[in-house]
Structure formats: C-alpha cells, structure tokens
Amino acid sequence: MASPLSLYCSKPCGRQAIGVAAVCALMISGAAPVKPQRVMSLNACTDQLVLLIASPERIRSVSYLAARSAATAQIRQLAQKTPVNHGLAEEILAEAPDLVIAGPYTSLPAQQLARRSGVRVLDVDAAHSVADIRRITRQVAGALGEPARGEALIRRMDAQLAVLDRTRPARPIRAIGWNGAGRVPGKQSLFDAVLTAAGGVNLGAGRGAFEQNLDLEQLLALRPRPDLLLYTAADQTAPTLETAAVQHPILRQTYGGRRLAVPDYACGTPQIADQALALRQQMLAALDARP
Amino acid sequence: MRSGSAIALAAGLALAVLFIASLAAGSVWLTPAQLLHAVGADQNDLAQLILLQLRLPRAVLAVLIGGALGLCGAVLQGLLRNPLAEPGLLGVSSGAALGAVIALYFGLAARFAYAAPLMGLTGALLAMSLTYAFGRGGTLTLILAGAAVSALAGAGVSLALDLAPNASGAYEIMTWLMGSLTDRSWDHVWLAAPFILGGAVLLATTARSLDALSLGEAQAESLGLDLDRLRVAVLIGVALCVGAATAVAGAIGFIGLIAPHLVRPFVAHQPSRTLLPSTLLGAALLLGADLAGRLLRYHGAEIKLGVFTALAGAPFFFWLVLRLRATAP
Numbered sequence: 348m349a350s351p352l353s354l355y356c357s358k359p360c361g362r363q364a365i366g367v368a369a370v371c372a373l374m375i376s377g378a379a380p381v382k383p384q385r386v387m388s389l390n391a392c393t394d395q396l397v398l399l400i401a402s403p404e405r406i407r408s409v410s411y412l413a414a415r416s417a418a419t420a421q422i423r424q425l426a427q428k429t430p431v432n433h434g435l436a437e438e439i440l441a442e443a444p445d446l447v448i449a450g451p452y453t454s455l456p457a458q459q460l461a462r463r464s465g466v467r468v469l470d471v472d473a474a475h476s477v478a479d480i481r482r483i484t485r486q487v488a489g490a491l492g493e494p495a496r497g498e499a500l501i502r503r504m505d506a507q508l509a510v511l512d513r514t515r516p517a518r519p520i521r522a523i524g525w526n527g528a529g530r531v532p533g534k535q536s537l538f539d540a541v542l543t544a545a546g547g548v549n550l551g552a553g554r555g556a557f558e559q560n561l562d563l564e565q566l567l568a569l570r571p572r573p574d575l576l577l578y579t580a581a582d583q584t585a586p587t588l589e590t591a592a593v594q595h596p597i598l599r600q601t602y603g604g605r606r607l608a609v610p611d612y613a614c615g616t617p618q619i620a621d622q623a624l625a626l627r628q629q630m631l632a633a634l635d636a637r638p
Numbered sequence: 639m640r641s642g643s644a645i646a647l648a649a650g651l652a653l654a655v656l657f658i659a660s661l662a663a664g665s666v667w668l669t670p671a672q673l674l675h676a677v678g679a680d681q682n683d684l685a686q687l688i689l690l691q692l693r694l695p696r697a698v699l700a701v702l703i704g705g706a707l708g709l710c711g712a713v714l715q716g717l718l719r720n721p722l723a724e725p726g727l728l729g730v731s732s733g734a735a736l737g738a739v740i741a742l743y744f745g746l747a748a749r750f751a752y753a754a755p756l757m758g759l760t761g762a763l764l765a766m767s768l769t770y771a772f773g774r775g776g777t778l779t780l781i782l783a784g785a786a787v788s789a790l791a792g793a794g795v796s797l798a799l800d801l802a803p804n805a806s807g808a809y810e811i812m813t814w815l816m817g818s819l820t821d822r823s824w825d826h827v828w829l830a831a832p833f834i835l836g837g838a839v840l841l842a843t844t845a846r847s848l849d850a851l852s853l854g855e856a857q858a859e860s861l862g863l864d865l866d867r868l869r870v871a872v873l874i875g876v877a878l879c880v881g882a883a884t885a886v887a888g889a890i891g892f893i894g895l896i897a898p899h900l901v902r903p904f905v906a907h908q909p910s911r912t913l914l915p916s917t918l919l920g921a922a923l924l925l926g927a928d929l930a931g932r933l934l935r936y937h938g939a940e941i942k943l944g945v946f947t948a949l950a951g952a953p954f955f956f957w958l959v960l961r962l963r964a965t966a967p
Contacts, residue, residue: 528810529820529939560939563821564666564688591748595823597691 382492383446383467389434389457390450391416392614393471396487397448398425399616400496407442408432418610419618436460446490474615475535477508477544484617500617507620508544511627515546520630522575523550523566526611527592531561537612537619538579544623547575547630563597575630576602579611607633642911645904649918653701656925660697661689663932665940695824700928701921702827703819703887706834706879708920709913711894712901713841716848716909717872720777721899721958725762725880726891728773728780729787733765734758734877734884735815736794741885743802751825755833759881765791766873777962817890817944819928830882837878838917844871845910852909890944892951893920893927899958923947 385407388397394413397406399422411431417423432438436457439447447461447468461468469490474480481501488497522542524532531551532538536558539549550573551559561569566576578593593606607629612622662673668685676685707725714723725731737757740746746753765787773783795815799808847868850858859865883890897920898912905911927946934941 528813562665562940563692564664567687567692568666568684591742592821595821596825597687597823600691601687 383444383490385442385444386446386448386491387432387439387442387444388413388448389432389453390448390471392473392616393448393450393487394426395422395614395616395618396471396484397491398422398429399500399618400484400488400493401491403429405491407444408438410434416614418612418614418616419621422616422618439466440464448487448490475537476540476615477504477619480504480615480617480619483615504617504620507624511544511546511620511623516627516631520545520547520575520634521550521571521573522547522577522630523569523573524577524579524609525561525566525593526579529560529562530558532558532579532612537615538577540615541612541619541623541626542577544620545627545630547626563595567597567601574605575633576606577609578606579609604636605633642905642915645901646915646918649901649915649922653918653922653925656922656929657697657701660700660925660929660932661693663929664688664693665932665935691823692821695827696819696822696928697925698827699819699822699830699887700925702831702834703883703890704893704924705917705921706838706883707890707893707924708897708916708918709838709841710876710879711896711920712898712909712912712916713844713848713872714876714894715898716912717844717851717868718780719852720780721962722777722781722895722955724892724895725876726889726894728769728784729765729791730762730769730876730880731884731889731891732788732791732795733768734762734881735889736765736791736798737761737881738885739795739798739811743798743804745803751829754885755829755882757881758883758885759833759877761791762881762884763873763877766877770869770873813942814888815944816942817888817947818931818940818942819887820940822886826886830886833878833882837875837882840871840875840878842913844868844875845913848909852907888944890924890947892947892954893923895958896951896954897923899954923950 382405384405386397386401386405387407388394388409391410391412394409395416395418397409398413403425406429408430409426409432411433413426413429413431414423417426432442434454434457436454439457439461444461444466447458447466449458449468449470451473458468458470467490469487471483471486472479474483484497484501485494488494488500524538524542532549534549534552539552542549550569550571551561576593576598593608598606609626609629610622612619662668662670666684666688668676668688672685673689676683676689710730711724714725714728715721717723735758737760738754740761741753741757746757768790769780769783769787772786773780795811796808799811847858847863850861850863851865851868853861855865897916901912901915901919905915924943924947927950928943930946931941931943
C-alpha cells in the first residue's frame with residue numbers, strides 16, 4: 348500500500364536521501380518552513396541573494412566571485428565577511444552543506460555530485476527584468492526558509508522604484524550601453540531595466556531582445572544621437588582590452604565627458620533600485636557638467 | 639627578373655584596389671560622393687569621422703601588419719631554407735601574444751602605452767630563440783619545436799589570465815587571439831608602426847645574405863657571410879615586426895606562409911627577390927581578409943580576421959605538406 352508520502356515524493360525521494368525526504372515530509376505535513384543551516388552558493392548572482400536574505404551564521408560559503416561582482420557596497424561588505432568556495436565538487440564534500448544554490452554557470456559535475464550525495468540543490472535562473480528579480484528572490488527566500496525576509500526586500504525595492512518613477516527627470520535621458528567589444532544590451536536585459544528605472548531611454552532597446560552587436564561606425568551613426576554613452580564592464584578596477592576600447596580617440600572626440608563607466612548589471616538582486624538611483628545621479632551629474 | 643617585377647606590380651595593384659575598397663566598405667554605408675566630400679568636410683561630419691578615424695587607420699594597420707607578416711615569412715623561409723617557416727608555425731606569434739597579454743592585463747599597457755608592443759616583441763624574441771635553439775636541423779624538427787613553443791606560450795597565456803586581476807579576461811582573449819582589426823585607431827598605428835618599420839628595414843638588409851645562403855651554409859660562409867650576424871638580424875627583425883603586430887591586432891596566422899609561396903614561382907626561387915612582392919602580397923591578403931570579415935557578417939557581428947586567414951591558410955598548408963611528401967626522398 349502506497350502511503351501519501353511516497354506517492355507525492357516518489358521521484359525525488361527515490362533518488363535522493365534523507366534531507367529531501369525530510370523536506371517532502373514537512374511540505375506535506377504543512378509544518379514551519381525548513382531553515383537550512385549550512386548554505387553553500389556556487390554562483391556569483393545567487394551569492395548576492397543568499398547574502399541579502401540569510402543570516403551570516405547560516406551561510407557556509409559563497410563563490411569567490413561574490414565580492415568582485417557585488418551589485419552594491421552593502422552586498423560587497425557582506426561577501427567579504429563570508430568564507431568563499433570555487434564551485435568545485437570537492438568543496439561540496441568537504442563543507443557538507445544542507446542546501447546548495449546553483450546558477451546558470453555552475454559546473455554541472457559539482458551539481459550532480461551534490462544531488463547524488465543527497466544534498467538539496469536549488470537551481471536559480473538569471474534575471475533579465477524586475478519581474479525576474481521578484482521571482483528569484485521569492486524562490487531563494489523560500490528555499491532558505493525566509494519568505495518574509497524575501498517579501499520585505501521586494502517591498503523595499505518596489506517602494507524605491509515607485510519613488511524613482513515619480514521623480515524621473517522631465518526630459519528622458521537618451522543613453523546607450525556599450526561594452527567596448529561592440530555588444531549593446533537590448534530590451535530584455537537588466538541594463539535596460541536599471542536604465543529605465545533611472546529615468547533613461549535605452550537606445551539599444553529597439554535593436555534586439557537581449558543584446559546586439561554595434562561596432563564603432565554604427566555607434567557613431569546612431570540616430571537619435573545618445574546623450575550619454577554608458578560603458579558597461581564587469582570589473583572597472585582592473586585593465587582589460589574592453590576598458591581600453593572606450594578610450595578610442597573618436598569616442599573621446601564625440602562623447603568626451605559624456606562617457607560613463609557603469610556596472611554590467613549581470614546579477615539581478617532586490618537592490619536594483621539602489622543601483623538605478625546611483626545611475627540616475629551619475630547621469631545627471633555628467634549632463635550637468637557638460638550641457 | 640621581369641616576371642619578378644610583374645608579380646610585385648600585380649600585388650601592388652591588388653593592394654591599391656583593396657585599400658580603396660576597404661575605405662568604402664563598412665557597417666555604415668557611405669556613398670562615393672560622401673566619401674570624396676568627407677576629405678574636405680568640417681570636423682563633426684559623420685562621414686569624415688568614419689573615413690579618417692576608423693577606416694583609414696584600420697586599412698593602414700592592415701597594410702603594415704600584412705606586409706610585415708609577408709616579409710617575415712619570406713625572410714624566415716630564406717634563412718631556414720624551409721618552406722614551412724612562418725611566424726605562426728614557429729611559435730613567434732604565440733610568444734608575442736603571451737608578452738602582450740601580460741602587458742595588457744597587469745596594467746602595464748594602461749600606465750605606459752608602449753608596454754604592449756615592447757612586451758610583445760620580447761615574447762616574440764624569446765619564443766623564436768627557443769624554436770631556433772631546439773629546432774635547428776630538418777624541416778620536421780623546426781616545426782615540432784615551433785609547435786612545442788606555441789603550446790608553452792599558450793599555456794603561459796592561460797596562466798597569465800588566471801592570475802590577472804580581471805576575471806573577464808579569459809573570454810576576451812579568446813576572441814582577441816583570433817586576430818582582429820575592428821575599431822582600431824591611429825593610436826594603434828603610432829604604437830605599432832615604429833617597431834614594424836624598423837623591423838622591416840632590418841629584414842630588408844638581409845636580402846643579399848639570404849641569396850648567398852641559398853647556396854648552402856658552407857658555401858655562404860666561404861663567400862664571407864657572417865651567419866651568426868644574419869641570424870641575429872633576422873631574429874630581431876622578425877621579433878620587432880611580429881611583436882608589435884600581435885600587440886595591436888592579435889595573433890594572425892598563415893599570411894607569412896602563403897605570401898612567399900605565391901610569389902616564389904615568379905622569381906626563379908631567389909630569396910632576395912621574394913621579399914618585396916611577398917610584402918606587398920601579404921598586405922593585400924590581410925586587407926582582403928579584413929574586408930571579407932567586414933562584408934560577411936553573422937548576426938551583425940564581424941567575422942574575425944583570423945578566421946579567414948586560417949580558412950585560406952589551412953588548406954594551403956595541407957597542400958604544402960602533400961607537396962613536401964611527394965618531393966621528399
């Protein structure tokens with residue numbers, strides 16, 4: 348005779364071990380949410396959500412990229428106080444987490460190993476919009492057993508976005524993102540979401556959903572002409588070929604001080620509104636300096 | 639002699655046509671009238687900016703780099719008396735890439751612009767010295783030594799990127815190593831030109847010694863040729879050319895292999911006479927490859943220059959190998 352539990356959980360419980368069985372049992376019995384105590388995040392974007400949602404003593408480790416790709420100073424400070432992993436299978440065995448959070452670029456062998464050894468693995472999508480951010484924040488907060496904390500972060504974000512919307516500049520700021528290697532973020536990108544919230548119009552939006560290629564010739568010929576060239580980079584602190592590209596004499600000549608270095612907005616977190624506010628201030632300052 | 643000048647003239651004509659075509663071709667369409675007008679237009683005219691600040695430096699760089707690679711190939715094939723000698727196959731390009739990567743990703747080039755070509759030529763010099771030290775002897779040993787040096791330099795590039803402060807370097811460098819002239823400026827021309835021109839002059843002075851060497855090393859030395867001096871001159875000349883070229887355009891293969899072979903049948907196999915036509919043809923080939931990459935786009939993105947030189951070069955290389963096998967004893 349099949350018990351309700353085995354009917355409900357036959358597949359996951361069949362393959363996985365006690366940890367998942369316990370979760371399933373609790374889900375059915377409707378008990379208080381499980382709070383994992385040894386959380387391991389393997390992805391630079393999930394790191395940030397985990398750091399914002401879970402209390403530090405419950406985070407076993409975040410990825411070594413967490414501090415480098417942190418969206419805000421607050422997340423960076425949290426990351427710097429947390430032990431790091433390198434997304435390796437061996438580290439999963441050594442740290443014996445009770446929840447592994449993985450993202451789009453997490454190594455598959457590491458995830459498979461975690462699943463095989465019975466650890467619960469949460470797979471989180473990349474966010475391309477504010478709606479995505481709400482969804483993955485709820486997803487991670489739910490898995491961490493902190494749904495209220497997740498809702499609080501989302502409420503704060505939505506309130507900030509509403510204020511940003513009410514106070515948007517009278518004249519929209521026309522801007523285009525450019526990464527130095529010719530890639531321009533399109534409509535379905537987090538860049539577009541941040542820029543729009545900041546009071547800008549993304550001139551790359553009509554040109555392709557995620558991103559498209561625009562070389563310097565096309566960038567110069569773009570009409571209407573952007574007020575600002577937002578130069579996106581994952582890491583503004585260390586030199587790369589792409590950081591050098593924005594120094595091209597033709598860009599110095601045509602954009603001068605209207606070239607702004609901005610983050611590449613690779614990770615969506617509820618602090619996106621803080622990023623949008625920072626971008627608005629940065630854009631207005633640049634336009635004031637050079638009318 | 640006559641056919642030698644004829645091939646130089648033909649290559650020069652092809653070069654001129656391709657040069658004009660590459661000024662006319664780009665992602666933004668400009669009519670010939672706009673282009674002509676652009677030369678005399680005011681500062682903020684779009685056509686003028688595109689023509690004088692993007693297309694012209696790009697075409698000039700293609701001529702400089704293609705010419706340098708063609709010349710290097712011709713001189714190396716003459717010095718080593720080896721039909722497969724070429725900067726790419728001898729590991730020189732990889733060595734230059736390693737030097738340039740270190741300069742670009744550890745902030746040297748950001749502080750001192752000439753660091754990239756200087757480190758590029760240092761890497762080229764070290765790589766070529768290694769290949770030469772281990773590969774002296776037959777065709778095969780030289781190519782094997784070149785492959786080993788390429789592998790070593792490639793590992794060095796990966797290691798340097800792992801240690802570099804910026805995490806996004808690995809992806810960036812993958813595309814950079816394929817070779818490209820996209821969005822280059824006059825800054826790049828001024829950076830590379832002094833080294834390339836210096837190297838080319840040095841290589842041109844070796845022409846007569848290469849002729850003497852074609853008689854055999856012992857014969858040449860009995861004619862009073864200082865072989866060691868010749869080797870050092872070629873080493874430095876090639877390192878200057880390839881180091882600076884790689885530092886601004888990435889590793890571009892096969893031009894140095896193809897150009898001298900296309901020229902050789904017309905010049906009675908006298909090494910000195912291959913130098914000028916190989917230079918012109920190398921420049922024309924690189925301009926052509928760059929033009930093809932700009933015209934044939936994939937999802938709006940240019941196809942990398944190195945893709946075309948390798949697509950044309952690899953079959954040529956196979957053909958050379960087949961021919962070598964047929965003529966080998």
